[in-house]
Amino acid sequence: MLCLMVFGSFTPLCAEQLPDAKASNPEKLQWMQGFPPEPERLITQPQSNFFSFPKLRWSVCHIRELMPTKQVSRGIVGPGLWQSRLAPDIDKITFNAGDSKEQLTWRQSLARNYTDGILVLHKGVIVYEQYFGCMRRDGKHAAMSMTKSLIGLLAEILIAEGTLDDRQLVKSIIPELADSGFGDATIRQVMDMTTAVDFNEDYSDPGADIWQYSVATDPFASPSDGQPVGYFAYLKGVKKQGIHGKAFGYRTVNTDVLGWVIARKTGKDVASLLSDKIWQHIDAEQDAYMTVDRLGTPFAGGGLSAGLRDLGRLGQLLLDDGKYKNKQIIPAATIASIEQGGDKAAFAKAGYLTLAGGSYRSMWWLLHNKNNAYAARGVHGQTLYIDPVAQMVIVRFASFPHAKNHYIDPTSLPAYEALADYLLKK
């Protein structure tokens, strides 16, 4: 029996009790329907526990209705046209779910994964596109920690442009962090999450630091007197624990430190810079947005919501070495830096069973599989998966009951590899 803790809730849920994708469909559960909705259909601020399952299946598409947010502007341009050659055969592709002997079809995996939206690009052409649950083509979905990879990409752009040196110490750019655990870490250690700091991000532990972080940074929470308010204030109090550079440790605070570094270096917060450097140059179909704390600071560690196709455009930009329509939008060196991967030994120490042999660099997950695929990943099943050999980009939004991707990888990663094999034969 799979028992789990869900984000924002300390009540364990067990797999047998969990409604499946169909039964937990937010349309069917009628969340927020009616004028006004009945009390039992309400998902409200404050104190709504809106990221508990199955509420989260509605909330992932409606973050801006629950939180203040900052626009990531697409500018005002005509969206570029997509070519589309849909391949319905993809539904029939089969794969084995992880180490189990269970064989699933691609189509079966969609509901199993509580998929809200999925897009597959092959050689820059849409070959598969589906929307479920709360997601619509003109809607936006929480990207969760996929946000981190975009912030890492921004940092790589600044490095390639000469604005940022990843060998610098954090304290040389952010003096306010000199006495924190981050002060004597290099920017590269922050980017690769090999800092050694005392920050517990175990979502199943009610006493974990991540919950205090949430109180400090959620405009609707109420920090006690003397407690930090906002991302920057909190980060100053994070202490060192160990030696930087030895082990990979997935801690969201690293990304918010990186966001601070980026803002200080460029004079722009990460939402504005994401627009300036990327969103305005890829003919994005929609603006994206980021949640902000009560000081207006965007949540670099996980605050982005975006359209499915626009994350596809970003993935294609990486696949095309930073070029869009024959124009170099971001330096090719940024993608080369990510693709070289991180320290496999440091990564192995973290014990990610579903990502064995992988690494982490610049906030991207490297699979080091036969096709050198790499990915942006976020809790509850968010993925931007780039396969340079198969020339394939997959974007998958989901509202899987469990935060940890450990539980959804077995029905996802083998499916992606099977799809790559299929496309390579086309």
Add this chain to the structure above:
Amino acid sequence: MLCLMVFGSFTPLCAEQLPDAKASNPEKLQWMQGFPPEPERLITQPQSNFFSFPKLRWSVCHIRELMPTKQVSRGIVGPGLWQSRLAPDIDKITFNAGDSKEQLTWRQSLARNYTDGILVLHKGVIVYEQYFGCMRRDGKHAAMSMTKSLIGLLAEILIAEGTLDDRQLVKSIIPELADSGFGDATIRQVMDMTTAVDFNEDYSDPGADIWQYSVATDPFASPSDGQPVGYFAYLKGVKKQGIHGKAFGYRTVNTDVLGWVIARKTGKDVASLLSDKIWQHIDAEQDAYMTVDRLGTPFAGGGLSAGLRDLGRLGQLLLDDGKYKNKQIIPAATIASIEQGGDKAAFAKAGYLTLAGGSYRSMWWLLHNKNNAYAARGVHGQTLYIDPVAQMVIVRFASFPHAKNHYIDPTSLPAYEALADYLLKK
């Protein structure tokens, strides 16, 4: 000496103390600049008093960073192209400011009015477009009570389509309002704001009902136990005072009743319906958005933020009898209904000095001037002004220190009429 009360503040400000447009420029005052901003540069939630002058000059462009909001989707379409034939001579047009002998040029009026953005269309072509203060071409600005006119337009569309009958009583559609002051009012009386209800909207009175309304509907406010939460709950408690249909009384609650009626009749909240009926069909350049209360209800009475050009598109749609690109987007009857105007005698009783001889119908202000111009209007100087004779649309966003348009009309309405004269001669 002009002394005034500003929205969200009970401290009177006097004109002599007020910085002018240049001195109060939000860029110059560096609101929210820095990482983090210095405490004296912060505009935060909760309890930020963000609509006090001069903070409001920043806040009008950043509502979504301070409040939960709901998207008004443009869909995913290529924005239509505008023709542009800029006429710089417009800057030199002169006019007399109201009854005073002071002559101003059009250009001078812009700073005098604390203009943030202004667009003039003539025969569907952009002839003038300027951005100031916090506003940018790809930004959005609070429309304030211009929102009401869009909600009135939606109601007119539903009437023309046969979905809504303006002779029906409110209680026949919203039984929850049967015991309120609105119960026995007709939909038409609500649309024309001739309901007689006990609701004081004098922003200069700290005890006015509008402040309790704000507490009930602001997700960051804290209603006491037993106090209503959200628009719908509050409206149920509004009492009758007088006889419906006798006098025009500008009360925001009417629009929120109308929004409730629209939602109940169509199954869609007004933000969604605005997208479905209009925003998706005019090649809007940007999504718009509406603030929501803690139950997710959009603020029909004033919650919209939109791009300057997109409100221009809406104005052009009305000027073109509801047609866009030879397609009938909204029934011509809706515009004819608005243009016929409201009850002048009922309007006169309200004593609007700068709008003498005017009327109000379907949440639009009719000037009944020589060109039969009519307008959507919002506090602090927001205007969408449509002149059917001169074939002119003006959109003006502003952050004038005073909420009441009474103070900004003398440097605005004569300028618009002078501009119409100029364009008629071209």
